[in-house]
Amino acid sequence: MHAVYVTGPGTVAKLEVPRPTAGPRDILVKVRACGICGSDAFYTQIGGIPPRQGETPLGHEPAGEVVEVGAEVAGIPLGAHVVINPMVAPSGIIGNGGATGALASYLLIEDAVLGSSVAIVPDHIPFAVAALNEPMAVARHGVNRLEPKPTDKVVVFGAGPIGLGAAIGFKLRGVESVVVVDLIPARLETALEVGADAVINSAEEDVVARLVELHGNEPRRPGESRPGTDLYLDAAGAPVVIDTILKNAKHGAKLGIVAVHKKPVEVDFGSILSTELTIVMAMGYPTEIFEVTNDIIEHWERYAAIVSDQFSFDDVEEALATAATPGAADKVVVTFD
Template sequence: MKSVLVTGPGGVAVVDVPTPTVGPTDVLVRMRACGVCGSDSFYIARGGIPPREGATPIGHEPAGEVVEVGSEVSGLTVGDHVVINPIASRSALIGSGGPQGALSEYLLVEDAELGRSLAIIPAQVPWEVAALNEPMAVARHAVNRTAPKAGDKVVVFGAGPIGLGAAIGYKLSGAASVVVVDVIPSRLEKALAVGADAVINSAEEDVYARLVEIQGAGATAMGAPRAGTDIYLDAAGVPAVIDTALKAAKQGATLGVVGVHKHPVPIDFQAILASEVTIVTSMGYPTEIFEVTSEIADHWEKFAVIVSHTFPFSEVEQALTTASIPGAADKVVVTFD
């Protein structure tokens, strides 16, 4: 079979490798789609994934079709459409340092267990949408970490795939108002398409003033005026987001951080104290990997908006290049014939 390997700093190659052999507790999945993550670009740029040495397989956002089932595996049959948990085996992460990557024609799910290592997704969900399962689990975990309540007013900073997924998650959790902030008009259009109640272009508008206009007024413990927003989610990883949120936060507001900050960010503890802000961070998806599968199945048309580009596996190198260029794409998915 063919598989994509990182061969060195900035280098990738499609190479022939042995098709995996299925053991009694394993399942072989024919890949039908795999999303490209920002971490894939990072792995390529640095030439691999420590501590693994040599050629490194990549791809950890898989969706595919079961083609062989081990004799001891239950609940799965040939032909099932599935999404896969790439971190189910902590010792052999798929596409992130383990011996397999999902940018391959086939993927072996070792010690396959329905509901732990893979889940069935309805056949009506397009493959490129099913491949969103892993990043949408990241978004759902961010939502869960901020503990939204029905009726909450939420603002999401960053309308990339995680921010858009979080916007969907907040609406499904009962938020009364979800506002999405970004500087790219096309992404703000997508935010409205997935169900955001309003958007703010922070390059052109005063975010605080618009939040007060949209979500009403609040106050600090000492009565200083603030926005009525209950939850702020940083899905952008930009220092200005933290500053803006803390200056706008009312008493008891929550600030969640899922965006990756590449450098230390100064924090105004006076603003935190004045508003008694709760700050939570979010990483990965401890329990959400298949929680989000049913949400995608039920609302796949909304999730489909997140995909901006699809490339056939024959053009996988172009897909990786496109995904690595800032602003060139929102979500790139590689599909397999």
């Protein structure tokens, strides 16, 4: 079979490797779709995933079809369509430093347990949409960390895949208002398509003034203008986002950070002390990997809007290059015959 490996700094290759065989407690999945994450570009840039040396397998957002089932595996039938938890593989995180990656023709799931290592999705769900399960779990963890209530007014900064997934998550939790902020018009159109109540183009509009219009004004002192936004989610990773929120958050607001900030961000705790702002961080998906699956199944057409580009596995190098090029695509998914 073929699998994609980082072969050196800035280089990837599709290599021919032995097709695995399922043992008594394993299943073998024919990969039918695999999303490309921003981390894949980072791993390629640095030449692998520490502490592994040499060739490093890529891909951790798979969906596929079960083609072999070990004799001791329960509840996972042959032919089932599945999404996969890359975190629990005994040989290391799939596509994140482990021995296997999901940008491959087949993927061995060792010690396969339904509800822990895999979840079954109905056959009518497109594999490219099912492959969103892993990043949507990341988005859902960001939503869960903010503990939204139906009366909350929410702002999501960043309309990439995680921000869009979070916007859907907030709407499915029934919050009063979800506003999405970005500076790319096409992304904002997608935000409206997935259910955002309003969008703000930060390149053209005064974000704070627009939020006051949408969420009301809750100043701390006379003459001041502060949006009545209850929850802020940073899915952009830009220092200006944090600065804007800290300077304008109302008393008792919450800020969740799911974005990866590659440089330190300065925070003046003295200036925000009186706001009693709560700041929470969100990384990964401690419990959400299959929590989000049922929502994807029920609302798959809404989630489908997040997939911006699809490439055949024959063109996987082009897919990786496109995903790594700023502004070239939002969510790239590789599909397999």
